[in-house]
């Protein structure tokens with residue numbers, strides 16, 4: 001990759017929608033940012049940037065693999081000059097007791113020699129706040145939110161000090177809101193106190209963006225942090241306010257219109273996505289895939305393509321595998337959780353590949369794992385960040401082999417009720 005100057009901030013995202021969420025936040029805060037898919041190859045030409053977000057699909061894979069891929073990304077980012085690396089995780093802390101947040105954090109911490117790592121998934125703009133180490137999703141604790149029914153990593157404990165401690169080799173402490181409110185020096189003092197006790201990570205409370213600005217100022221003086229877009233916002237604002245980065249226009253690259261047929265693919269089973277699909281039915285044709293047929297080898301992808309192709313000239317279409325928590329649980333009981341998730345993701349990738357061969361140039365994908373499978377299949381090496389569709393979801397312009405394509409990769413829980421039509425209105 002041609003990067004003329006050294007980068008100021010390196011980021012490793014554990015899924016592709018999370019990466020575009022972070023790239024969007026950094027761009028809006030004035031950092032020139034690109035999102036790459038994996039560690040970019042040397043021949044990928046990209047503009048000069050302040051931040052690179054390396055997207056991995058490492059949230060739900062075996063922990064050892066997540067560690068080795070994250071370490072490779074970290075090494076590449078630091079070799080391009082990044083003195084601070086943010087490991088971007090989900091704002092709902094999606095993970096299991098086996099990882100992958102803890103194992104990746106432990107490995108990156110060992111590699112850079114960090115004392116106590118600041119960890120927070122807070123992202124107030126989307127209703128994620130952390131108080132006394134407990135994560136709230138809107139008005140309810142994480143374990144009472146729809147995340148308790150997530151198809152891959154149901155979240156049953158809102159106390160992140162406990163959750164992270166179960167996944168990590170190090171002890172986990174807390175920097176509470178009262179300390180954050182006293183300012184950056186108070187946070188530094190508390191972190192030093194924890195590090196002196198041999199505590200290697202601290203969940204830090206944050207309720208408002210101003211808390212994240214304090215956290216960003218402290219984190220920028222360290223080598224590693226772990227969190228969602230909120231800490232990205234804090235880091236970006238700290239880099240700009242301390243003059244380390246000159247703020248760029250915060251609008252994102254819109255570029256020329258690409259035109260051509262448009263399609264939406266939904267693999268997320270989140271409550272937000274289910275509602276968005278229901279609303280889309282009023283404005284575009286929607287096909288609901290039959291997950292059992294996918295699992296039993298019937299050619300469900302072919303059925304979807306036969307349905308979609310004649311409709312594409314008329315306007316956008318939406319193809320969804322999404323189902324309610326009860327339906328997901330029943331399918332998983334019949335076929336196994338991982339087998340079901342993988343087979344559906346690969347069917348979505350098959351459909352995306354054929355749609356693009358049929359001329360689709362504007363593609364909206366809902367769900368992080370689903371987006372990962374689709375983008376990998378399309379072999380897109382990276383994205384420039386365009387206008388914001390909804391908090392955490394920008395329009396993306398493919399670089400390199402993707403040619404002239406616009407995508408939107410929507411995190412399952414993000415976006416307003418009319419997300420699919422909102423996205424297509426901005427993807428011209």
Ligand SMILES: Nc1ncnc2c1ncn2[C@@H]1O[C@H](COP(=O)(O)OP(=O)(O)OP(=O)(O)O)[C@@H](O)[C@H]1O
Pocket residue numbers: 015017018150151152267268269270291321322323327328331332340341342343344345366367368369370371410411412413
């Ligand atoms: N009907 C279904 N039954 C069971 N699993 C499904 C069904 N439809 C999709 N899935 C699987 O559920 C998982 C959804 O994960 P995905 O990351 O795509 O969405 P999400 O978790 O809501 O999004 P995000 O990670 O951005 O929050 C995928 O593995 C997908 O293949």
Ligand SMILES: O=C(O)[C@@H](O)C(=O)CO
Pocket residue numbers: 015017018019021022089090091092228229368392411412
């Ligand atoms: O932080 C979030 O919630 C999202 O960016 C995400 O990672 C969902 O996959």
